[in-house]
Amino acid sequence: MKLSSYASVLAALASLSESAPTEPVARDLPLVQSNQLRRVLLRSELLKKGNILQDFAYATEGRNRYIGTPGHNSTVNYLVETLDALNYYDIEVQPFTVPSASSTLSVSGAEYESAPMTFTPAGAIVAAPVVLVANIGCDAADYPAELAGNIALISRGTCTFAAKATFAKAAGAIGTIIYNNVEGLLQGTLGGEGDYAPTVGISLADGQTIVAALGSGTVTADLDVDLSEILTYNVLATTKGGDQNNILAVGAHTDSVQAGPGINDNGSGSIGILEVAIKLASFSTNNAIRFGWWSGEEEGLLGAEHYVSTLSQEEADKIRLYINFDMIASPNFVYEIYDGDGSAFNLTGPPGSAEVEKLWEDFYRGEVDIPTKPTEFDGRSDYGPFLDAGIAAGGLTSGADGVKTAQEAEWYGGTEGIIYDPNYHTARDTVENLNVGVWIQLTKGIAHAVATYGRSFETLPAKVKRSERSEKRAVSAGFQRKGGKLVY
Ligand SMILES: [Zn+2]
Incomplete structure (x- = not known):
């Protein structure tokens, strides 16, 4: 299906839900396995898609993929078309407005x-x-x-x-x-x-x-x-197969700031989860996987907030874990895992957040032999609204505006004393300036979590209705989270 102009997204979606079968298609697919899913991921596919998003930005006045622009709307169209062609997901385009x-x-x-x-x-x-x-x-x-x-x-x-x-x-x-x-x-x-x-x-x-x-x-x-008001869109794609009462949610934001094309922030995460979603379509899963591409992140996590606000308590309870990927190809990279157990920064996520942190610590230490470090679980990306709703969360990132330490330079190379992405929120955030090595390795981390939890949630704490428990958890930090705007 070709969407010629962006106003047609909703119309296209309407025809999409008419034509798409709602019940799972009978399939004879092998149950997903981490090593098999990881093995089919290719750097060349990440780069190719990075160039597609950059072309969308450069075809836009302002050369960006800011919400409401052709650059961003083309990104949304591209995701919908690519996912729809797989006939593996139920797709929802969720419109909302941003002041x-x-x-x-x-x-x-x-x-x-x-x-x-x-x-x-x-x-x-x-x-x-x-x-x-x-x-x-x-x-x-x-x-x-x-x-x-x-x-x-x-x-x-x-x-x-x-x-x-x-x-x-x-x-x-x-x-x-x-x-x-x-x-x-x-x-x-x-x-x-x-x-x-x-x-x-x-x-x-x-x-x-x-x-x-x-x-x-x-x-x-x-x-x-x-x-x-700017009209913009989230894209949701949920596997037709798998237990719809036990869902792994996987998300990344699609919008850029106005200053540039936003290819590391966050074309990299959007493409990373898209690539896993594409390859997952050759496998079956026991649990459902829901991929979410959020808009309006740069304006204050607005897309993720909108999505979470549309969930009833019952629907929210079906999401066992949300994992987030924001900036995973930083040129002066680190390998960071959200500190869900609070061991480094004393902000603890809901039960399950510690376990997914450990899943990736073990994965990178064992299978890949790359050192990782914890990053503050402060809600500065789209997992914030999930935490606020009491949903366990985790994520991987290669770093934004943190400064590389001597220890990190020893581990990963790169330049000590400058930030992880020197092109952060600038016109230089381009495909040419990404690190593709960390991009593919973190995309494999996405695949590992998707395969592991797609098979079983047995390593997570038993499911407890959120309404029935009280807990100490990370609370997102209001205005600070919303872009650090100043009141004084
Ligand atoms: Zn971002």
């Missing part, structure tokens, strides 16, 4: 880069005078009477952006500009709904330029804050 904001600011005729604060209202202000707020605007008395009907300019610092935006509106401001107190564009959140005028952040340097201009006369600005 989106943009802003433009011009001051005395010059354009300035601005970032709308999360929770700002929309609004267009034309040729309004800018009024400097005294001190750092943490006191109502800092807001002068002449703010009424004008735009407030305030320094970042000490009190919340919400406090400043609230004071400004109360003083009659029709717009609020907060400038940074350190270098760089200020990207912030008001933290929740409130009585604000349209509010944006700007850089320290731009703030100082406007403050200086105010010192020598009246300054007027145009400020436009636009709010909209």
